Amino acid sequence: AAGVIQSPRHLIKEKRETATLKCYPIPRHDTVYWYQQGPGQDPQFLISFYEKMQSDKGSIPDRFSAQQFSDYHSELNMSSLELGDSALYFCASSSTGIFSGNTIYFGEGSWLTVV
Amino acid sequence: SQQGEEDPQALSIQEGENATMNCSYKTSINNLQWYRQNSGRGLVHLILIRSNEREKHSGRLRVTLDTSKKSSSLLITASRAADTASYFCAYGGAAGNKLTFGGGTRVLVKP
Numbered sequence: 001a002a003g004v005i006q007s008p009r010h011l012i013k014e015k016r017e018t019a020t021l022k023c024y025p026i027p028r029h030d031t032v033y034w035y036q037q038g039p040g041q042d043p044q045f046l047i048s049f050y051e052k053m054q055s056d057k058g059s060i061p062d063r064f065s066a067q068q069f070s071d072y073h074s075e076l077n078m079s080s081l082e083l084g085d086s087a088l089y090f091c092a093s094s095s096t097g098i099f100s101g102n103t104i105y106f107g108e109g110s111w112l113t114v115v
Numbered sequence: 116s117q118q119g120e121e122d123p124q125a126l127s128i129q130e131g132e133n134a135t136m137n138c139s140y141k142t143s144i145n146n147l148q149w150y151r152q153n154s155g156r157g158l159v160h161l162i163l164i165r166s167n168e169r170e171k172h173s174g175r176l177r178v179t180l181d182t183s184k185k186s187s188s189l190l191i192t193a194s195r196a197a198d199t200a201s202y203f204c205a206y207g208g209a210a211g212n213k214l215t216f217g218g219g220t221r222v223l224v225k226p
Binding site (some may be wrong): 032042043044045048056058088090092102103104105106107108109111 | 150157198
């Protein structure tokens, strides 16, 4: 079965640079989520989109922005990178359909290292 | 985690033994989901239990939910070395709502 696809898997950036992460949700899933997981920490919710509209916002820094495109893929843009942004970034998707059960499936994550 | 907690934080057992971990949360929920994460890897969905369910099984996994105590437990029976991972509970509201993660339990299964 198709899973959530994230790219790139690994990314190294310098401080103050910009990074863009991409996510391709499971086909026919209508909701996309972004999470950030620091070393040894729980995943923290950043932002979500339902049918291409932002649906919820968590602890996402103002330096970060995200959007969902017409083909349902999503991108997380991170600017003015700081050392503390080094983390594993997850994209996840779900379907809100009546028979979906609302299981949320996660991708393998994108490792961002800021040096 | 301020949203929820898991205990124990770490668990070391011998292959063949059972592993039990608990999760507590603080809000009303629609469902609770358990995930496994191997070191530095993705979150693998294990099981979802809805707020109107009390127990659910999947293979060697058994999950319980007590909404009156705002707690859930995950039992892995007859553990294997391949079960070594971190296990997270995550809970959410209505369909489409985000999940809030608990603290995670690191499980080491020794062969």
